[in-house]
Amino acid sequence: MPVKLAIVGVGKIARDQHLPVIAASPDFELAAAASRSTGVEGVKSFTSLAELLDACPEVEAVSLCTPPVGRAQDARLAISRGVHVLLEKPPAATLSEVDDLARRAQAAGVTLFASWHSRFAPAVPAAKAWLQGRTVRAARITWKEDVRVWHPGQEWIFAPGGMGVFDPGVNALSIVTEILPETFALRRGRLVFPSNRQAPIAAELAFEDARGAPIAAELDFLHTGDQRWDIEVETDGGRLVLSKGGSEMTVDGTAATAGAHGPHAEYAPLYAHFARLIAERRSDVDVAPFRHVADAFMIGERVEGPAFAF
Amino acid sequence: MPVKLAIVGVGKIARDQHLPVIAASPDFELAAAASRSTGVEGVKSFTSLAELLDACPEVEAVSLCTPPVGRAQDARLAISRGVHVLLEKPPAATLSEVDDLARRAQAAGVTLFASWHSRFAPAVPAAKAWLQGRTVRAARITWKEDVRVWHPGQEWIFAPGGMGVFDPGVNALSIVTEILPETFALRRGRLVFPSNRQAPIAAELAFEDARGAPIAAELDFLHTGDQRWDIEVETDGGRLVLSKGGSEMTVDGTAATAGAHGPHAEYAPLYAHFARLIAERRSDVDVAPFRHVADAFMIGERVEGPAFAF
Numbered sequence: 001m002p003v004k005l006a007i008v009g010v011g012k013i014a015r016d017q018h019l020p021v022i023a024a025s026p027d028f029e030l031a032a033a034a035s036r037s038t039g040v041e042g043v044k045s046f047t048s049l050a051e052l053l054d055a056c057p058e059v060e061a062v063s064l065c066t067p068p069v070g071r072a073q074d075a076r077l078a079i080s081r082g083v084h085v086l087l088e089k090p091p092a093a094t095l096s097e098v099d100d101l102a103r104r105a106q107a108a109g110v111t112l113f114a115s116w117h118s119r120f121a122p123a124v125p126a127a128k129a130w131l132q133g134r135t136v137r138a139a140r141i142t143w144k145e146d147v148r149v150w151h152p153g154q155e156w157i158f159a160p161g162g163m164g165v166f167d168p169g170v171n172a173l174s175i176v177t178e179i180l181p182e183t184f185a186l187r188r189g190r191l192v193f194p195s196n197r198q199a200p201i202a203a204e205l206a207f208e209d210a211r212g213a214p215i216a217a218e219l220d221f222l223h224t225g226d227q228r229w230d231i232e233v234e235t236d237g238g239r240l241v242l243s244k245g246g247s248e249m250t251v252d253g254t255a256a257t258a259g260a261h262g263p264h265a266e267y268a269p270l271y272a273h274f275a276r277l278i279a280e281r282r283s284d285v286d287v288a289p290f291r292h293v294a295d296a297f298m299i300g301e302r303v304e305g306p307a308f309a310f
Numbered sequence: 311m312p313v314k315l316a317i318v319g320v321g322k323i324a325r326d327q328h329l330p331v332i333a334a335s336p337d338f339e340l341a342a343a344a345s346r347s348t349g350v351e352g353v354k355s356f357t358s359l360a361e362l363l364d365a366c367p368e369v370e371a372v373s374l375c376t377p378p379v380g381r382a383q384d385a386r387l388a389i390s391r392g393v394h395v396l397l398e399k400p401p402a403a404t405l406s407e408v409d410d411l412a413r414r415a416q417a418a419g420v421t422l423f424a425s426w427h428s429r430f431a432p433a434v435p436a437a438k439a440w441l442q443g444r445t446v447r448a449a450r451i452t453w454k455e456d457v458r459v460w461h462p463g464q465e466w467i468f469a470p471g472g473m474g475v476f477d478p479g480v481n482a483l484s485i486v487t488e489i490l491p492e493t494f495a496l497r498r499g500r501l502v503f504p505s506n507r508q509a510p511i512a513a514e515l516a517f518e519d520a521r522g523a524p525i526a527a528e529l530d531f532l533h534t535g536d537q538r539w540d541i542e543v544e545t546d547g548g549r550l551v552l553s554k555g556g557s558e559m560t561v562d563g564t565a566a567t568a569g570a571h572g573p574h575a576e577y578a579p580l581y582a583h584f585a586r587l588i589a590e591r592r593s594d595v596d597v598a599p600f601r602h603v604a605d606a607f608m609i610g611e612r613v614e615g616p617a618f619a620f
Contacts, residue, residue, distance in 0.1 A: 072495065076520070094605035095405070096495040096598070100520065103493075160498070161609035183413075185382065185406040188470070198611055210386065210410065288406070294604035295404035299471035301508055302612075 002029040003084075003278055006059045008049050008074055009066030010035035013088060017117075017267040018063055024268070027275035032056045049074045053081050061111075061278060064088060069161055072097035075112070079104045084111040084278050090170055090290045091115075093161050102285045112283040113274050116174035120266040120273070121246025123258035127231075128179040130251060134235040136180060139215040142230045143172045144223035147201070153310050157199065164199030165221040166293045168229075172217065173289040175246050176231060184209040186292060189300030194308035201308055205296055312339040313394075313588055316369045318359050318384055319376030320345035323398060327427075327577040328373055334578070337585035342366045359384045363391050371421075371588060374398060379471055382407035385422070389414045394421040394588050400480055400600045401425075403471050412595045422593040423584050426484035430576040430583070431556025433568035437541075438489040440561060444545040446490060449525040452540045453482045454533035457511070463620050467509065474509030475531040476603045478539075482527065483599040485556050486541060494519040496602060499610030504618035511618055515606055 005028045007014055019040065022028050032044040034052045039045025046052040053059060061084035064071050072092040078085050079101065091098045091114035098114065105112035118124070145168055147157070156162050163170070177183075184207040191200040201222060207215035229245035238252045247265065249256045259265070277284055315338045317324055329350065332338050342354040344362045349355025356362040363369060371394035374381050382402040388395050389411065401408045401424035408424065415422035428434070455478055457467070466472050473480070487493075494517040501510040511532060517525035539555035548562045557575065559566045569575070587594055 093609055094495050095601045095608075096493070096605055099598075099601065100493045100495065160611045163608075183406070183410045185404050185410065193612070288409075291405045291409065291604075294601075294608045295406055298405075298473075298604045298607040299403055301470045302503070 002027055003275065004029055004031040004058050004060045006030075006032040006034065006052055006056065006062045007040070008034045008052070008062060008064050010038050010040055011065065014065040017264060018065055021264050021267040021271050024264075025271050025275070028061070028271060031059050049077055053077065053083065059083060061086070061274075067156065069093045072101060075101050076104060079108050079110055079112070082108060082110055086113045086115055086274050089116050089174070090163070090293070091285070091287070095287060095291060095294055098285065098287050098290065102283065105283050109281065111274075111277045111281060112285055113277050114285040114287070115270055115274070116171070116178075116286070116289060117266045117270055118171040118174050118246050119178045120269040121175070122261055122265050123242055123249035123256070124175055124178060124246045126256055126258055127240060127242050127246070127249050130240060130256070131179050131181055131233065131235065134181065134237045135211070136182065136209060136213045137234045137236065138213055139176065139180065139231065139233045141172045141176060141215070141217035142228050143169050143217070144220040144228045146224050146227065147221040148310055155310075158194070158197040158201075158308065160198045162199045163293060164197070165201055165203055165219045166296070168221070169203065169217070169219040170289050170293050171245065172219075172229065172231065173292045175242065176215070177286070177288040177292070179242070180209065180215075180233070182209040182211055182213075184215050186295045186299060189296045190303060191296065191300045192303050192305040194306060195304050196307040201305060203296065203300070205300070312337055313585065314339055314341040314368050314370045316340075316342040316344065316362055316366065316372045317350070318344045318362070318372060318374050320348050320350055321375060324375040327574060328375055331574050331577040331581050334574075335581050335585070338371070338581060341369050359387055363387065363393065369393060371396070371584075377466065379403040382411060385411050386414060389418050389420055389422070392418060392420055396423045396425055396584050399426050399484070400473070400603070401595070401597070405597060405601060405604055408595065408597050408600065412593065415593050419591065421584075421587045421591060422595055423587055424595040424597070425580055425584070426481070426488075426596070426599060427576045427580055428481040428484050428556050429488045430579040431485070432571055432575050433552055433559035433566070434485055434488060434556045436566055436568055437550060437552050437556075437559050440550060440566070441489050441491055441543065441545065444491065444547045445521070446492065446519060446523045447544045447546065448523055449486065449490065449541065449543045451482045451486060451525070451527035452538050453479050453527070454530040454538045456534050456537065457531040458620055465620075468504070468507040468511075468618065470508045472509045473603060474507070475511055475513055475529045476606070478531070479513065479527070479529040480599050480603055481555065482529075482539065482541065483602045485552065486525070487596070487598040487602070489552070490519065490525075490543070492519040492521055492523075494525050496605045496609060499606045500613060501606065501610045502613050502615040504616060505614050506617040511615060513606065513610070515610070
């Protein structure tokens with residue numbers, strides 16, 4: 001029996017990824033949708049999660065695809081009704097909210113999945129496996145994209161809590177925290193805030209792992225031309241390059257096998273994982289990527305850059 | 311048998327609090343000290359924790375009173391040698407480091423105590439007990455002090471990672487997270503950064519608890535005259551005021567009984583708690599106060615204020 005699922009927040013990510021993946025999944029059946037503006041054709045639609053849960057007691061799980069601010073309130077409501085929850089990334093507006101949700105889900109015995117879609121990119125499992133048992137000497141993250149192409153007119157991304165360049169940057173951090181064998185922490189950071197904005201448009205971060213290996217990250221939201229989402233790792237056993245956001249991998253220049261590509265390469269396994277978590281009544285809440293972002297805001301140096309307009 | 315303790319970082323807080331409290335404690339015996347500049351009279355002194363641990367294998371526990379940047383490396387070293395660790399507040403430079411230390415301590419079976427001295431202020435346990443079972447309607451934190459009096463010339467406090475007004479503010483947060491019956495999370499914040507500094511000198515924070523009650527905080531580092539470290543809580547069963555940093559308490563205007571006052575009112579019970587944790591092989595690592603600080607840096611609005619000079 002597929003799990004009866006509702007979706008909350010029917011925006012771009014829901015239409016591009018969640019809805020087609022749910023439609024194709026043997027594990028889930030879309031039972032209802034809630035959205036402030038638009039519904040989903042052929043599915044019972046509501047304007048709030050509270051109405052949805054009152055009207056559809058058969059709903060067993062919910063995917064929260066609304067913006068992070070306000071998402072924790074919906075998650076708390078779902079958990080209090082015994083409904084399993086998938087959170088889009090980042091899992092909430094604050095780390096305190098995520099911690100609270102994790103405790104509530106555990107107490108209620110429901111599954112909470114703080115999802116990081118980039119961890120399901122085709123080459124990430126192979127990269128993780130290859131790095132196990134190897135000693136990292138250095139790593140470099142290069143995450144450079146053009147915000148005007150990927151987030152046209154999305155003013156919220158530069159508002160307080162919008163995270164700016166960390167909105168894509170946290171995807172890189174979600175991969176690196178998944179594949180590296182050692183934990184790491186930020187030593188120094190430099191964040192460039194446009195003079196007219198409340199979130200950074202570029203960042204340079206210097207992390208260090210538990211053995212002292214440097215992990216550098218360069219995040220840029222004003223990068224035109226070839227877009228770059230690359231992670232390079234130098235180890236005692238060779239050099240791994242994970243490129244295109246985790247979808248391709250080479251070891252010492254030779255291409256390695258990766259999982260299936262395609263438009264839903266990340267979200268199909270992501271939903272399969274959610275189904276497994278529900279079946280096993282487990283949660284998966286790893287705040288490590290989000291915590292690195294908060295650390296960067298807390299201890300990073302702030303530099304003012306030119307004003308930004310879309 | 312008292313626990314053989316070493317102290318690392320012999321600065322103002324070590325001399326004012328840690329050393330006299332350890333000297334008076336039946337639970338601990340000061341065995342060695344490490345400090346970059348100065349030692350402790352009559353005690354074996356070293357310039358680094360590594361030298362100290364090599365030379366003094368009898369040391370069972372260590373208090374880390376160095377500045378937060380770099381403290382995690384010392385903590386990791388101590389844990390790897392099976393030595394129990396007390397961390398001054400804040401527990402490290404980043405949340406990622408604290409998480410890493412907690413995992414390592416658990417794996418090694420040693421005690422890690424991320425201490426929050428304000429939680430041991432005389433009236434805090436009574437305030438917590440009084441609030442249990444009551445419904446909070448609103449709370450207000452007023453933490454206003456003169457940085458020039460309390461941190462004269464301490465340039466590091468306004469450097470990246472120095473936390474600025476959150477250095478005292480986290481003490482308020484450590485009390486509120488301890489005494490309130492519900493968790494809470496930041497909704498909006500406004501942080502004032504002096505034009506020539508990298509950490510805020512004032513902050514207004516609007517939290518909300520899980521039942522929707524507002525918790526406001528006003529932090530000010532430029533407050534002359536009467537210094538204020540007050541927490542007011544309106545409940546369904548009366549109004550609690552915790553003043554003077556947690557040392558005095560009233561309920562509906564009537565003074566309530568508090569624990570012992572005196573120059574070491576916080577650190578004496580703090581060390582008694584550390585001794586209990588060691589005896590029971592438990593850790594006490596609550597990052598909630600520090601996490602609220604990181605959340606404030608991450609989602610708070612930034613406003614530029616006048617340049618600051620000591």
